[in-house]
Amino acid sequence: MQIDLEHLGKTYDGHDWAVRDLSLQIPSGSIFGLIGPNGAGKSTALRMVATVMDPSAGEIAYDGQSAGPGQALRTTELRRRIGFLGDGNPLYKDMTPAEYLRFFGQCFRLEGPALEQAIERMLVTFDLEGKADTPAGALSKGMRQRLLIARCLLHEPSLLILDEPADGLDPRGRNDLRRILGRVREQGVTVIISSHILRELDDLCDQVAIMQRGALVVGGEVADIIDRYEVSRFVFELRLLDGVEQARTVLARHRALIEREAAVDGLPCLSIQVQGGEAMMADVLADLVKAGVRVVTVGRVRSRLEDVYDRLSDDRVN
């Protein structure tokens, strides 16, 4: 399912806009990450896409059609194609995972053997079959989160919306989540996922949008964004055999910034940022050799999404 947001806006009090003028295109079958600090408007945007909240301005199109009264798509019909996990989504604590999935499966009109098979599949996929008869209140936080995601996927939606799904998960739980989302993508489901922890998303998402104070800062394919924002930022990693002090003097002369110093395999390693691109780095390297510094390797360090985000949010605090 392809999603198009056109100038989407939402205000809760009539004065401040939680989301303003948000325009995005989310391709069908992709994993789309919505990134931003707490309070950036991610959850509000996702709720609007999930049809559980009405926009104050703008429109959302699902495969080119709008939903709601007087629109081509009926909201209830659309909801059958969406799986939505909001933030702070509590469970019925006295229900077991199997009962919980059965309840929601019936709410999505799944019946008989199809329902039981779907429940079984979800319990296996989310590694909950051993806890199928344990009340949800007695499950660990990770298991509860897995159960909530299983509920969203039970009816095989074509759009899965997950708001901070990794919140409270341990590293293993996060890895499981990535594995599950990868599998979901293979089935052609469009996934929109929000997080304020970028490492969860940068190698998982096909596209991301970074939001700040309700507005879109940057959006597009992850590689494009990184390329776009590291044009003027050249970071190189130098591994030296010796001559660290001389290297520092040379780098200072070239106004290169040492971002990090560390030891890798017993050898000193410097991450430096140079002003002037690869030609400048060649000059720096020649001077280092001239000054008697024994350089083992030089390599450019590609930026990560986290670096882009840090850079963009340097002076923008929500």
Add this chain to the structure above:
Amino acid sequence: MYPRFQEHRIAIRPFVTRALRGPRRRRTMLAAALLSLLVVITGGWVALSPGYAAHDARVELDLERNRWDRERLEFLVFVDSERDRDQMMADEARGFRATERRNRAEEAWMLLDHVASPHAIPPRGLQDLQHRARRLRDERADLAPLDGQGRYGSVHFDWYAPRDHQRLRAVVDAELEPAVVVYRSPLTMRDAVRLIGLFAGGLWLVLLMICAPLWVGTRLAQELNDNTLQPLTGTALTARQLTLGLIAGPIAPIVIVAAPVVLLILCTAAGAGRVVPALGFLASSTAMGALLVGLSMLGALAVGQRRAPGLVGIGLLALLGPLAMLGVGAGLHITDDTAGLVTILPGMGPVHLLAESFNPVASLRGADVLTLDLKMGLATVGAVILSLVMLRGIERWLGGTHRSGAINRVEAGIAALVLAVLAMTTVPSVEEFGQVFFIGLAVILVPLQLVVMGRVPGGDVPATLRQVPTARVLGEYAAWLAVAFVVALVVAPAPETVRAGLPIGLLHLGWALAVFALVTIRGTALPTSIPAKLWLVVCLGFAMLEYGTAVVWCVERPDAELLFPLAAASPLLGLVHVVMVGWIPVSLVRALSRGRRAAASAADPS
């Protein structure tokens, strides 16, 4: 129609399955069987058991006269078994003088001695009874107390009390020889069947009018409080199906428990030959139960998000319990004066019909039967209509589609008409038009504010951006009041003379009614801080004062000081009153028009 019914049936299945999952279904069925058995056993035991506890229960239920009273009135001695009887007779045969029978005879002899006194002058028709008593006293002088003082003990007899004649006649007829009778319940097997029906009906009322609203309201409050409703609104269920599911789930165990109870009611009604009133009872109680379920859901929606479900449950119980008690009290003792309450007290009609169907001894009709039945019919139909309107409102609220009000104009009009009919028929039709109208209006005022709330725009729109169509809602409100006026005219004859103070009274009334509505709209549409809440309370206080003033000017003969009643207490207060009458509507309308201005300024998100 049928596919839609099927659709709803499928939609409520998850909620019913959830409510009866695991061992719950078995436990509920077991509880149903046990409760039904308990009803049968209790009914049979109370009706037929000769034991003291059952006797006391029958006396409490007015099904039997107290055993000790009967002994005195019928000049009997009750014993618990044939063995006791034989023992007593054997003791007497042996010359033992302290038996209960002997005591009763001596007591009766003293009564004869008292009534046979030359100073006692009976009414003409009872002179023969006095002669017989006098003769018997003389014949049985052996029963006279040995001490002279005992003879002039505290014997009370009133020649004009039928109960005393009955007692005397029984003594004379038995010639001072009390019969010794083994005590048995005076009720028959047919009475026992009716008593079982009565108990089953009582259980049905508790299930339907207390448990069902309590369960549904508390469960909804819990869903709201735990935010578990949000995932449900994102499923394939329509808002109506979700609403029905939220009702069906908590009610499912109650239905299982109630099913054999209904069967018992129908069987016992057939056995007692009271099928029609029993069916009326079932219909009326079901309608009232639905009304209470709707009201408890409204209550849960109003406070469920902010208050713990336990608190909501306690609050609901605190309202439903006394309401049920009031219904029982009023329904069991209906008089001409109270018959009208049947249209506004949900439990009253069903309780009356239950007593009519199954009370084995007493007839509870104390009012004009036709009028009472008509009012009960009105109340039942009204409850059904109001429940449906509430259901529509709740459905739109849950679906978030109440941007132009939870109920539409037609639904609001129908609800207002029903409320007007029910309220105006509360007052006995013999009363004057003014009394009927003002009492009816006072009764209708609070429910009418619920209708006003239903017409205020809501939904997922910021409260400060909400454009409240105040004039339109006030216009509709005025139309509903006009309908209430017409209904009052139909119920009570219009006054032949118009009082001089009527125009002033109508001004006060119009102000009070408008302020009631404005306060409701303001409180519903916009967020209220603590000072705002206090201000609304002050506004309500003045509205009530003005309503009272309007009644005085329209119905009584007022004096000029009552134009602004606070002025009678002090000129300063009078001035405050005048200022408030001007300022209150202005402040409320200003607050309500703020949303429109905010909406205009916030229209551009950039």
